[in-house]
Amino acid sequence: MLRWRLLMSVVFIAGLVGLIWLDAQAATPGSWLMPLALAVSVLACEEMLQLLAARDLRPAPWVCYLGCLSIVASNYASIWATGPLTRLEWTLTAFALSLLASFFAEMRRYERPGQTMERLGAAVLTLGYVGVLLSFVVQMRLLGPNGAYGIAALASLVIVVKMCDIGAYTVGRLVGRTKLAPTLSPGKTIEGCAGGIAFALFGAWVWQSMLLPALVTATPETTSSPPTWGWIAFGLLVGLAGMLGDLAESLIKRDVGRKDSSSWMPGFGGVLDVIDSILIAAPVAYLCWIFHLVGP
Incomplete structure (x- = not known):
C-alpha cells in the first residue's frame, strides 16, 4: 500500500505541476x-453527500451540486465581468443565491415536521465546506494584477500544507507515542504534530529562499521579498490550519462512521481526504498574502 501511495503521489504531483505550468503561461489566469x-x-x-447520507441527512442534491459549482465558478466572474462587485462579493452572492435555492428546494419537499432544518443545515455545511473554502484556494491563484503573483501564492499554500502532512505522517510513524486526539483521530500524535510544524516551517523557508526567487524573478510585482519572520509565521499559521483541516474532516467522518470520504483513490481515500487540510488552510494563507505578511 505504501508503494502504491508513493506512486500515486508522484502521478498527482506531476500532473498538478504540469497544470500549474500551463496556467502560468496562459494569458488569462485560471485557464487551466x-x-x-x-x-x-x-x-x-458528491463525497459530502455520501457522508451525510450515512446519517440519513439528504439535502437536495441539485442545490448542492449547482451551488458548489456556482460558488467556485463565481471567483472567475470578476476576470471577465465589469461592474461594482469585487471578487469575494461575487462569491458571497453565489453563496447567498445557493442558500435561497436550498430554501426553495425544501419548500417543495416539505411533508412533515422534523426534517427540514436538518436538511437545510446539511446543505449549508456542504456549500460552505466545499464551495466557499475551495473558493479561497481559487482566490490564491487570482492574487495580484491579472493574477501576477497567483502562482506563487497558490504554490506557497500547497507546499507548506503538504510538507506539514508529510512531516506529521513520517514523524508520527517513527516516534509518535502521545495521542493528540485519541477519540477523534487515534492515529495522530503530538510528536507527529510537532514534526508537521517543523516540516511546514522548512517548506516555507525553502519556498521563500530558493524556489520563489527562481520562479518569479521575471515578474516585477512578485520580486519584493518580505522579512524572513513573515514566512516563518506563514509556515506556522498555515501548518496549524492544515492540521486543523485534517481533524475537521476526521470529525465529520467519525460522526458518520466512515474511515474515508470515498474509496476511488486507493491509499488516499477520496478527494476530500486529499484536500481537507488545504481547504481550512486556504483562508489563513489568503489573509497572510493580502495583508502582506508574505508576498509583495
Missing part, C-alpha cells in the same frame, strides 16, 4: 486550473 477546480468541487460535493 479553473476546470480542475470545478471538477474538484463536484467530486467533493
Whole structure:
C-alpha cells in the first residue's frame, strides 16, 4: 500500500505541476486550473453527500451540486465581468443565491415536521465546506494584477500544507507515542504534530529562499521579498490550519462512521481526504498574502 501511495503521489504531483505550468503561461489566469477546480468541487460535493447520507441527512442534491459549482465558478466572474462587485462579493452572492435555492428546494419537499432544518443545515455545511473554502484556494491563484503573483501564492499554500502532512505522517510513524486526539483521530500524535510544524516551517523557508526567487524573478510585482519572520509565521499559521483541516474532516467522518470520504483513490481515500487540510488552510494563507505578511 505504501508503494502504491508513493506512486500515486508522484502521478498527482506531476500532473498538478504540469497544470500549474500551463496556467502560468496562459494569458488569462485560471485557464487551466479553473476546470480542475470545478471538477474538484463536484467530486467533493458528491463525497459530502455520501457522508451525510450515512446519517440519513439528504439535502437536495441539485442545490448542492449547482451551488458548489456556482460558488467556485463565481471567483472567475470578476476576470471577465465589469461592474461594482469585487471578487469575494461575487462569491458571497453565489453563496447567498445557493442558500435561497436550498430554501426553495425544501419548500417543495416539505411533508412533515422534523426534517427540514436538518436538511437545510446539511446543505449549508456542504456549500460552505466545499464551495466557499475551495473558493479561497481559487482566490490564491487570482492574487495580484491579472493574477501576477497567483502562482506563487497558490504554490506557497500547497507546499507548506503538504510538507506539514508529510512531516506529521513520517514523524508520527517513527516516534509518535502521545495521542493528540485519541477519540477523534487515534492515529495522530503530538510528536507527529510537532514534526508537521517543523516540516511546514522548512517548506516555507525553502519556498521563500530558493524556489520563489527562481520562479518569479521575471515578474516585477512578485520580486519584493518580505522579512524572513513573515514566512516563518506563514509556515506556522498555515501548518496549524492544515492540521486543523485534517481533524475537521476526521470529525465529520467519525460522526458518520466512515474511515474515508470515498474509496476511488486507493491509499488516499477520496478527494476530500486529499484536500481537507488545504481547504481550512486556504483562508489563513489568503489573509497572510493580502495583508502582506508574505508576498509583495
